[in-house]
Amino acid sequence: MARLKTSGIQSRKEQILDQAAALFKTKGFNATTMRHLAEHLQMEAASLYNHISSKEELLRDICFFVADQFNEHLAQIEADPFPPAQKIENLLRFHIHMLITRHNEVYVSNRDWKHLKEPHLSNFLQTRRQYENRLAAIVQQGIELGQFRRVHPHVATLAMLSTVRSIEYWQRSKRQISSRQVAEDLITLILKGMEQ
Amino acid sequence: MARLKTSGIQSRKEQILDQAAALFKTKGFNATTMRHLAEHLQMEAASLYNHISSKEELLRDICFFVADQFNEHLAQIEADPFPPAQKIENLLRFHIHMLITRHNEVYVSNRDWKHLKEPHLSNFLQTRRQYENRLAAIVQQGIELGQFRRVHPHVATLAMLSTVRSIEYWQRSKRQISSRQVAEDLITLILKGMEQ
DNA sequence: TTATTCAACTAACAACCGTTAGTTTTGCAA
DNA sequence: TTGCAAAACTAACGGTTGTTAGTTGAATAA
Secondary structure (H helix, E strand, O other), X not given: OOOOOOOOOOOHHHHHHHHHHHHHHHHOOOOOOHHHHHHHOOOOHHHHHHOOOXXXXXXXXXXXXXXHHHHHHHHHHHHOOOOHHHHHXXXXXXXXXXXXXXXXXXXXXXXXXXXXOXXXXXXXXXHHHHHHHHHHHHHHHHHHOOOEOOOOHHHHHHHHHHHHOHHHHHHOXXXXXXXXXXXXXXXXXXXXXXXX | OOOOOOOOOOOHHHHHHHHHHHHHHHHOOOOOOHHHHHHHOOOOHHHHHHOOOOHHHHHHHHHHHHHHHHHHHHHHHHHOOOOHHHHHHHHHHHHHHHHHHOHHHHXXXXXXHHHOOOOHHHHHHHHHHHHXXXXXXXXXXXXXXXXXXXXXXXXXXXXXXXXXXXXXXXXXXXXXXXXXXXXXXXXXXXXXXXXX
16 A cells, blocks of 8 residues: 655655545545546546556545554654643644645545545544544543543544644635644644643 | 525425435535435435426525524624623534534535535635634634733634534534533633633 | 566446436315 | 316436556566
8 A cells, every 4th residue: 555755756656646635625535537637647537547446545545644644643642651731732733734734635534534435434434433532541631630621531632633623724714824823823722721 | 595494394495405415414415416315305306306406506505504594693693792702602602503403504514615606606705704704803802802812813713613513523423421511511622722 | 689567548338417308297276 | 177386207318427448659677
């Protein structure tokens, strides 16, 4: 399973994946046609199949690339000896970093995962559920230590993830404010909301 | 333009709109076919066109029904003499109420508005931008009165709207917690994050 | 040189799409 | 009972979809 590289020379498949992510984001998975994708790569639709096996494979690669990135980073955070609040902040910063640097992929992964086919769909959902549970466990820890407000850990978890996603809507609006400032404001709002 | 009713006997068109909202939500606008929609209503696809003029009209009715509801309620809040924090809380409660009682419509409106055709697309976007600006003005007021933290009003606005949307993800899970408790926790997290 | 692989091409298929035209059924008002 | 309009039906059209088959030229390895 090819991975999306961030640097170096791109293989043809990586170019296709990049362009697919961009088109899926702006038009949606179903509304993006193989002919349209091919046109953007200056080739014929049929030629795409020399590099990929199906349209869904493109979506699958995008979704699981994003999922893998988040999972790897969470594992690293869990291994750290920091207090819950610092773990959460670290994680939020990584989410924001991903939303900015791999904007297309994260956006598509968040919205179009429904179009994955089995067994990949169940796989994806299970992975995400696990991710949310592990995050909620950190929140729970913070509550037990008296550092976080007494709210339902899963509510707080989904609320945090939802909040950082507001960057998606921000990207499209006028840039009179730096993405760094947006990030700092978001983290402030979330952490102050959490802290006891 | 027919409105979506919440009570009483439904006209055939209202039944169609309800079913369309449900299917759009679970499968997405493009992935929902007229034949599939008709099947759920126990009729033929062509028969739908005795009640509607196009597939897009269904999406349009859903999106603008939601937009109108929010706009009407915001106008009412603006006319009230309450302090900003109370206005915000009132508004959050209405968003949550809509997300619970008109779940399908709000979900579809949030995700599938991109598939509206001109001039309705521009119309929808302008309406939403205005809504966000009016909400940001209330936040700005709270900051100037020293009641809210000094963050960018638009960041705070989009963050709040994003946070209440986490209810969408909540609905699909099978956790044993009342929607009322979820609502209270969300409002706490948001307001405590905002308050100075 | 020759053989092989890679990646592009053209052409087309079978399925499905939203929608239209024309017809038949149904239920109510007269 | 008759007349009429609403709302269902059947059949089909033109277009688009993802994908396959078979071919061709260029690059690479022997």
